[in-house]
Each structure stands twice: as structure tokens, then as C-alpha cells.
Amino acid sequence: MTKVLIATVKPFASNAVNGIREVCEKAGYEMALLEKYGSEDDLIKAVADANAVIIRSDNITKEVIDAGNNLKIIVRAGAGYDNVDLQAATAKGVVVMNTPGQNSNAVAELALGMMVYMARNGYNGSAGTELRGKKIGIHAFGHVGQLVGKIANGFGMKVYAFDPFIADEKIRDFGATPVNSAEELYKECQYISLHIPANEKTKGSINYALLSSMPEGATLVNTARKEVINEEDLKKVMRERGDFKYISDIAPDCAPEIESNFSGRFFFTPKKMGAQTAEANNNAGIAAAEQIVGFIEKNDITFKVN
Numbered sequence: 001m002t003k004v005l006i007a008t009v010k011p012f013a014s015n016a017v018n019g020i021r022e023v024c025e026k027a028g029y030e031m032a033l034l035e036k037y038g039s040e041d042d043l044i045k046a047v048a049d050a051n052a053v054i055i056r057s058d059n060i061t062k063e064v065i066d067a068g069n070n071l072k073i074i075v076r077a078g079a080g081y082d083n084v085d086l087q088a089a090t091a092k093g094v095v096v097m098n099t100p101g102q103n104s105n106a107v108a109e110l111a112l113g114m115m116v117y118m119a120r121n122g123y124n125g126s127a128g129t130e131l132r133g134k135k136i137g138i139h140a141f142g143h144v145g146q147l148v149g150k151i152a153n154g155f156g157m158k159v160y161a162f163d164p165f166i167a168d169e170k171i172r173d174f175g176a177t178p179v180n181s182a183e184e185l186y187k188e189c190q191y192i193s194l195h196i197p198a199n200e201k202t203k204g205s206i207n208y209a210l211l212s213s214m215p216e217g218a219t220l221v222n223t224a225r226k227e228v229i230n231e232e233d234l235k236k237v238m239r240e241r242g243d244f245k246y247i248s249d250i251a252p253d254c255a256p257e258i259e260s261n262f263s264g265r266f267f268f269t270p271k272k273m274g275a276q277t278a279e280a281n282n283n284a285g286i287a288a289a290e291q292i293v294g295f296i297e298k299n300d301i302t303f304k305v306n
């Protein structure tokens with residue numbers, strides 16, 4: 001019998017687990033659940049007899065992949081797959097997929113929610129500022145970026161976007177103004193919302209030149225990955241500019257320094273929670289299960305990333 005393992009340090013909402021179970025049962029598969037596991041060893045043991053694995057930001061190393069004797073497919077229920085060793089998976093003939101778009105709305109809502117929170121000084125009772133009329137630059141205009149643009153338009157913000165992989169016309173169709181470079185975007189916009197993936201090209205790419213060029217009252221909103229920020233440069237800009245704020249879904253490595261030096265100019269979620277809604281868990285989890293069934297039954301590789 002085909003065995004599907006859900007391996008999530010950060011568990012799905014229970015309705016999503018039930019939904020995944022239903023998809024598995026309908027296909028005649030067995031489902032196993034490994035939640036909040038303590039070590040890679042636990043994952044290595046659990047993966048040994050699984051044919052398919054559904055994960056979130058769980059680290060899928062070469063060791064984990066090699067332990068999957070019968071492993072055919074890993075689906076990252078979500079967008080970013082920087083947590084999976086793609087090379088090791090490909091070498092072992094294991095297909096890796098993500099579920100693009102399924103959790104985007106949750107992430108976009110969090111981005112705007114954190115912006116309002118920061119603009120209103122953490123709801124501390126003092127006079128804050130409004131989002132209306134401010135310029136927001138969306139750095140990468142994929143599923144999440146497009147929704148951030150749509151919601152920001154609803155707030156009456158002026159929306160700009162930079163994405164070399166998306167046609168200007170499409171950016172305009174979504175109500176945003178395309179710009180030609182990241183440099184132009186950061187120079188123009190008081191708010192920057194980051195949606196670039198973390199890869200060898202982008203890690204550390206959000207640097208001093210970009211951040212220091214932002215207009216007065218700059219706020220950087222990061223619901224992407226902490227690794228894309230050059231943290232030394234971020235701290236330098238925050239030291240030099242008392243107006244510069246940083247909001248991030250998951251704390252940077254340098255959080256203790258930011259917390260002790262830049263009071264009122266940062267907000268970090270305690271764990272990555274952009275996609276942490278019942279709806280997003282349901283959408284991404286069930287899509288992952290359906291993609292597994294599609295792959296095993298019909299060799300459908302639509303969302304293959306390796």
C-alpha cells in the first residue's frame with residue numbers, strides 16, 4: 001500500500017490533516033503523521049518506509065532523502081523549497097514539488113497586517129501614520145506579491161513592482177506600476193515588501209545600497225526569507241537612520257542586537273507564521289496530497305521543481 005507521511009515540525013491545522021487523510025483514503029493510501037518531531041533522526045526513521053512525504057519548512061537533507069528507501073516524491077506544502085536538498089533528491093530519482101499560490105493570501109494578509117501594526121506604533125496609544133497615499137514597492141511579483149499589491153491598492157497605497165520574470169503588462173493588469181530595477185524600486189518607495197525566493201543569487205542581496213536609498217520613513221517588510229537580507233548592512237542602516245524600520249516574519253539572526261538598540265523600529269514574529277492559517281494549511285496540504293495522487297496514479301509532474 002502506498003504510504004504518505006506528513007512530516008511537520010510546525011503542524012498543520014487539524015482540518016488540513018483531516019483533508020489530507022481523506023484524499024489519501026480515497027486513493028487507497030495509508031497516511032502517517034509525524035508532528036513536532038525533535039530531531040532529524042526522528043524524520044529519518046519515519047521516512048524509511050514512506051513512498052511520499054508532505055512537508056512545510058522542514059529541512060530535507062541528503063541524509064533524509066537517502067533514508068527513504070521507497071521514496072518517490074516529496075511535496076513542500078507551500079511556496080519556498082529552499083529547505084529541500086534538490087540535488088540529492090534528483091540524484092536519487094525523487095520528484096520534488098511545491099504548491100504555488102495555495103498559501104499566498106495568508107502571507108499577503110500578514111504583510112499588510114504587520115505594516116498597519118508598525119505604522120500605528122504597535123498599538124501603543126501614540127499617534128501613528130496611515131498607509132493611504134504611501135508608495136509600496138513589491139520586490140518580486142509572484143503569487144504573494146500580486147496579492148500584497150491588490151490589498152495595498154485597497155488601502156489606497158501607490159503600488160510599484162519590480163520583477164524581471166513578469167511582463168510589465170501583467171504587472172499593470174494587477175494595478176501596479178512596473179519599474180526597471182530593484183534600485184529604482186527602493187529609491188522610489190517608502191515601503192518595500194519582499195517576495196524573492198532564497199537561493200544562491202538572492203541570499204544577502206538586500207544590501208546597504210538598496211536599503212539606504214529608501215525615502216524618509218522607510219519600512220522594510222520581509223515575509224520572504226531572513227537569508228535574503230545582508231544583516232550587517234541592515235544594522236548599519238538602522239544605526240544611521242532613526243526613521244528606518246524593519247518588520248519580518250521570523251526574527252533575523254541579529255535580532256538581539258536590533259532589539260536592544262532600535263526600540264520601536266522593528267517587529268518580528270516568534271516563528272514563521274505567514275502561512276499559518278487554517279485556510280492556508282487546508283489549501284496547501286490538500287493540494288500537496290492531490291499532487292501526490294496525481295503523480296503516483298498518472299505521472300502528473302505539473303509542479304515539479306527538480
Ligand code: 3PG
Nearest residue numbers: 056057078079080272275
Ligand atoms: C512558504 O514558503 O510557503 C511559506 O514561507 C510558508 O512556510 P511554512 O509552511 O513553513 O509556514
